[in-house]
Amino acid sequence: MRILNKIYVALFGLIFMTTLVVNVRGTISSYTEFYHTEDAEKRKQENILYRSLGFVENKAVSTFLSYTGMDTGFGFFAPNVASEYLTEFTLFSTDSTLIETTYFPNMHQKESVSRIRTAYSMFEKYMESDPDSLEIKRCDIFLKGLASKVLLDNEQAEFVNAKVQLYHYPTLEQLKSNKTMAPIYVFLKSKNYTRDELWENYK
Amino acid sequence: MFLVFFRVSVAIFVLVHLMAFYKDLPYLFRDMALLPNPISDLFVFDTILTHFRLSESLGFPMDVYLNSITLIFLLFTLLLAMGCITQFSALVLLILHIALLKTNVFFNYGVDYFTNISLFFLCFLPSNLYGSLDAILFKRMVLKLRPKVDFQLLRRLFGIFICIAYFFSGFDKLLGYNWRNGEAIWKTITLPYFNLDFNLGVEWLSEHQWLLALIGWSVILVEMLYFLINVKALRKYWLATTIGMHLGIALLLNLYFFSTLMIILNLTAYYDFSVNKSYNFHFVKLLNEKYASLLRIR
Numbered sequence: 091m092r093i094l095n096k097i098y099v100a101l102f103g104l105i106f107m108t109t110l111v112v113n114v115r116g117t118i119s120s121y122t123e124f125y126h127t128e129d130a131e132k133r134k135q136e137n138i139l140y141r142s143l144g145f146v147e148n149k150a151v152s153t154f155l156s157y158t159g160m161d162t163g164f165g166f167f168a169p170n171v172a173s174e175y176l177t178e179f180t181l182f183s184t185d186s187t188l189i190e191t192t193y194f195p196n197m198h199q200k201e202s203v204s205r206i207r208t209a210y211s212m213f214e215k216y217m218e219s220d221p222d223s224l225e226i227k228r229c230d231i232f233l234k235g236l237a238s239k240v241l242l243d244n245e246q247a248e249f250v251n252a253k254v255q256l257y258h259y260p261t262l263e264q265l266k267s268n269k270t271m272a273p274i275y276v277f278l279k280s281k282n283y284t285r286d287e288l289w290e291n292y293k
Numbered sequence: 294m295f296l297v298f299f300r301v302s303v304a305i306f307v308l309v310h311l312m313a314f315y316k317d318l319p320y321l322f323r324d325m326a327l328l329p330n331p332i333s334d335l336f337v338f339d340t341i342l343t344h345f346r347l348s349e350s351l352g353f354p355m356d357v358y359l360n361s362i363t364l365i366f367l368l369f370t371l372l373l374a375m376g377c378i379t380q381f382s383a384l385v386l387l388i389l390h391i392a393l394l395k396t397n398v399f400f401n402y403g404v405d406y407f408t409n410i411s412l413f414f415l416c417f418l419p420s421n422l423y424g425s426l427d428a429i430l431f432k433r434m435v436l437k438l439r440p441k442v443d444f445q446l447l448r449r450l451f452g453i454f455i456c457i458a459y460f461f462s463g464f465d466k467l468l469g470y471n472w473r474n475g476e477a478i479w480k481t482i483t484l485p486y487f488n489l490d491f492n493l494g495v496e497w498l499s500e501h502q503w504l505l506a507l508i509g510w511s512v513i514l515v516e517m518l519y520f521l522i523n524v525k526a527l528r529k530y531w532l533a534t535t536i537g538m539h540l541g542i543a544l545l546l547n548l549y550f551f552s553t554l555m556i557i558l559n560l561t562a563y564y565d566f567s568v569n570k571s572y573n574f575h576f577v578k579l580l581n582e583k584y585a586s587l588l589r590i591r
Contacts, residue, residue: 095443101417102450106457113461121468153340157391159409164462166403169469171480195320195327201310201550202317207486209328209399228332232399235327239320259483261476265499 108146108160115143116163124169174257175213176275177233179240181247189247195239206236213254216278229254233281238288247285254279295448297376299561300420303411304374306557307386310408310550311366318363322396324355333397342388343395362389373415376425383415404551407558418447452562456520459535463516472513475505487546495545512538522563532563 118140123130134140145151155161181189197203209232215225237252256276264271319325322344326333330345337343348358366389372382391409394401419442421427421435428435471477482488482495498505515534522531536556543552 092441092443094438094441095446098417098447098450102454105454109454109457113457117461117465117468120465124469149338149340153338156338156341156395157387157409158413159391159406159411162406163465164458165465166462167477167481168462168465168472170471171477171484174484174486176485197320198316199314201313202321203486204402204548205314205321205400206327208402212399228328231332232328235329239327257485259480262474262479262499262502262505263476 105158105160108155108158111143111146112155112160113163113165115140115146116165120163120165120169172211173214175210175278176255176257177210177236178253178255179237180251180253181241181244182249182251183246184248189244192240195236196243213256213278216254217256229279230281233279234283234288237281237283241283241285241288249282249284251280251282253277294423294566295561295564296418296420296422296444297424298564298566299411299418299557300376300379300415300425301374302557302561303408303415304370306550306554307390307408307412308367308370308374310404311363311370313550315363318359319356321400322393323359326397328397328399330355330396333399336398337395341395342392344392345396347392362393365389376421376427377430379421379425379427380416383412387412387416402551404548404554407551407554411554411558414451418451448562452523455558455562456522459516459519463513463519466509466513467517472509473506475502475507475509478505478509478512482545490547491544493545528563528565532559535559 118137119134122133122137126133146155152161176193178191178193179195180191183189194203195206197206212225212229212232215223215229218226220226233252233254237250240252241247241250256278258274258276260268260271260273314321320327322330324330334343334345344359344362345355348355351358353361366386369382369385369389372378373386387409390405390412394405394409419438422439422442466472466477469477471480479499482498488495515531515538519531519535521527522535536559539552539555539559543549
């Protein structure tokens with residue numbers, strides 16, 4: 091085999107190794123988080139295989155993986171399809187008259203909606219108990235950003251109420267016992283933002 | 294041929310994909326980002342280059358900076374598509390693409406990882422030995438290199454990578470009981486932001502759980518056993534089924550870019566380009582004969 095082809099084989103060998111390591115770890119992680127939500131972190135640390143492959147979290151390895159696009163596993167939509175979180179923005183005028191209700195900021199392009207919707211998964215943290223955690227603060231900032239966009243797009247509105255809900259469509263099991271069961275919306279967060287408060291962001 | 298297809302289609306894909314959210318860049322990655330860049334930046338290793346960090350260190354306003362970067366990005370996608378300084382163009386695109394995505398990691402999804410992987414492959418694969426400007430500009434070097442590269446070996450290695458990716462995608466689904474009983478498919482098609490474009494009526498499926506379970510198992514098997522595509526007799530059918538699955542994802546989940554890129558990767562690894570060529574040739578020959586006979590009649 092010529093030297094050039096040997097180099098390609100070596101390169102692909104490295105890619106296969108990293109792909110296997112990242113995916114095995116990803117599989118253990120998503121399986122544990124799905125079936126043992128309560129003590130997932132503890133169980134993962136007890137798993138010898140998961141621990142022994144922990145070198146991928148090393149800064150240098152992780153940077154290499156980021157630059158090759160192989161920093162994530164391929165288990166999309168698995169082992170379970172994630173739930174969706176919905177937002178509802180209700181715009182009011184100065185005298186609290188309802189102007190409009192919208193469910194998503196108005197974006198120019200559809201692909202942007204897909205991208206922003208991906209970030210909605212962070213709202214899962216609203217179901218956790220610690221209100222002072224960094225993750226919850228991040229969710230609050232994101233919700234404020236979404237509310238800003240909605241409010242500043244409507245010149246008549248003075249303040250906006252932003253609401254986050256978990257969307258639960260009836261499962262097949264539930265539909266078996268109740269064919270007319272309606273989707274369930276689990277309330278997670280609601281907050282009002284005024285125009286003055288939001289402009290503070292841009293000063 | 295497969296590498297030329299891969300290079301040109303990935304370059305076009307990257308360009309079209311960027312254009313597909315270009316107008317909303319201010320709300321995704323610039324100073325008006327819905328999740329401000331400084332917040333997102335806290336979740337990225339300090340060894341990774343992001344446009345936010347670069348613009349801060351250079352002292353350029355983010356909007357001016359990103360507009361210039363977009364122009365450079367466009368220039369290098371064109372260079373990559375034409376196969377001009379190919380590997381370098383792919384490397385520049387990879388760095389710019391990752392720097393953009395890492396500027397706000399929360400707005401990334403599956404397609405972005407596969408785009409990075411594709412660009413990374415183009416950084417070292419010899420996709421410029423045929424059908425490229427490089428082949429004209431560096432003719433002597435290219436002619437020297439051509440016989441040294443084992444293209445079939447490269448294609449097999451590329452195929453193994455796709456097989457590993459699909460195996461884990463299918464295996465992770467197999468682990469979820471919801472995928473085995475049809476609930477996962479049901480949940481996916483009833484999620485509020487999916488199935489919006491064509492609004493296909495899917496409610497009737499709830500009456501036929503067996504059908505949903507069958508679809509779930511089909512997805513698991515097509516993905517997990519994807520390596521069977523290497524059996525020559527199965528290749529055509531497995532490729533058609535996998536592409537069909539991705540068309541289904543595009544239709545139902547409206548994930549057009551993800552589906553397109555996966556189809557590109559599948560075709561690159563397993564489509565028999567030479568068959569197509571002979572088919573076209575055969576078709577042209579038939580047409581010529583038909584026209585010739587028509588002319589003779591006249």
